[in-house]
Amino acid sequence: MIKIIIGTNRINANSEKIANIYQEILKSLGETSEIINLNELPDDFVFTALYEFNGKNLDFNVIHDQVKTGKKFVFIVPEYNGSFPGILKSFIDGMTYPNSFRAKKCALVGLSSGIGGGAIAMSHLTDIFNYLGMHVLAFKPRLAKIEENMSEDLLTNRLYLDLLKEQAQLLIDF
Amino acid sequence: MIKIIIGTNRINANSEKIANIYQEILKSLGETSEIINLNELPDDFVFTALYEFNGKNLDFNVIHDQVKTGKKFVFIVPEYNGSFPGILKSFIDGMTYPNSFRAKKCALVGLSSGIGGGAIAMSHLTDIFNYLGMHVLAFKPRLAKIEENMSEDLLTNRLYLDLLKEQAQLLIDF
């Protein structure tokens, strides 16, 4: 069972579409998965679930528990302002100690409107996950110019699809 | 007029104390300043001030306007989970286009409970600010083991105080 985390709370985000595609890929490889969408977090969790409120926001805990029970993760990471969305870091900041990612494994997928493909975003996130003790799969596809490579809910760029499939198999074997 | 941004919403944060000390230092150097505390942001701003809601949250806009009118900034950056707090990035993600930091200048101060002094946090933030077109002062003091070097609201480590003074003067001249 792999947990796929949509790394933004933007409504109808491309990250959500990619998460759905990724779930299909995992299914075709015989692997079950579950999608965790950050837009389902309580609106005020940054002020009610962190620091002295750690673990005390019951609605936050529901989603946090989905992370705790996971062993392997896929993070769909859109590039915002040269890195990943702040909400993804706040979500991590809300986790209880000892952290929920320690000794687990994950794969990162970068998305961007521009040419970067989220390279810097994934570099930052790798620093953080390594700090927390989570191993990050070396292979991190960068889906640049994502709008030009999607049509409705589909990835029209065959290379991108192949990259996701290759990564999914690597994560299963990681 | 320099804007000092407290990079967390944690209540009674050490970052807030350092911000106050920094303001005193700037005053002693003949420079006015204003403190912007992220804990004054609307609790739900991550869900009501970003993306399609950009610029539409009036309470968020009040604080955002304080940034817009600034030319030079100091960011007090505590290390959380191997980087800077997610709320700081969400605050940046809530800014309107063209971004409010373009062609401006800033200084970064890192804080940590452990030995890192926020080095990685400041590296990540430099990537983001450079992406947004804001110049970052090269000199970035790392206040490691911050709890051991403060007493009440005071910095007891003379070296740390000297580092902040040196940086403050450099920022004035930047």
Added chain:
Amino acid sequence: MIKIIIGTNRINANSEKIANIYQEILKSLGETSEIINLNELPDDFVFTALYEFNGKNLDFNVIHDQVKTGKKFVFIVPEYNGSFPGILKSFIDGMTYPNSFRAKKCALVGLSSGIGGGAIAMSHLTDIFNYLGMHVLAFKPRLAKIEENMSEDLLTNRLYLDLLKEQAQLLIDF
């Protein structure tokens, strides 16, 4: 007088061609410049000019002195193996203390065969230069797919040329 450093020792590198173009741009803006080519370094400098040999390799010192007298620099940075060339870091490692970049200013230009444009390379280099006390201009053009955008010694991509011109002016004013 701006020093333009070709960040590789590869013969006939695209970085060398871009350095020449940059020099022309600076000239058109009324600024003199000098090109420092790392392929002129002594072949064995990594073993004869660093650590205990610091400052003792006379041929290395000639090029090092060109850096010492500079106040502003442009680094042309090709992406090799996901970062910048090792020789550029070894060149920096060979500099004498107090370091030759302290309190100076520089601009970075990234080049890549692929889509990255040297974003990560420039991020790493910014960390290093900031550590050494050199301010890095926020605006860092990424010249991706460089081979497709050059013909002989010329940049055929007008946008790339405009980015370099914009940066050159910003560096003059920095």
Added chain:
Amino acid sequence: MIKIIIGTNRINANSEKIANIYQEILKSLGETSEIINLNELPDDFVFTALYEFNGKNLDFNVIHDQVKTGKKFVFIVPEYNGSFPGILKSFIDGMTYPNSFRAKKCALVGLSSGIGGGAIAMSHLTDIFNYLGMHVLAFKPRLAKIEENMSEDLLTNRLYLDLLKEQAQLLIDF
């Protein structure tokens, strides 16, 4: 068989001493290892083994072959000028395609005279190795103020020794 790479060519480097200690630890855990010392590289390899000379320097190839046959690596990484030594990157730049690290696994140990412990150096190196397709163990001990924590060839800091042992076991199981 694990390959331990001393990430510098400095003579009598602390990294060499740590490599020896690491080899003893691996031995005590029942694992064989081999040390690769970058100071055994040909003095001019940066000019005779890279780019068009790739694979053509026979002395370089001997050491390169030691890497090629490896499956798991430990890199002892001293902090120089805010990152890792340039020679380590040049060594990587000299490797033939398809690269010798693809789909392999490694562990990083950071060393510094100051308080950083090589955190940024290891972050940069992780970016590079991930780019090359090598998985990096999340747990990366930072041996700060290394001179104060060694006596002759021994680590006197018990915590540091425990960190290396913990990492060594994790690498064996990785």
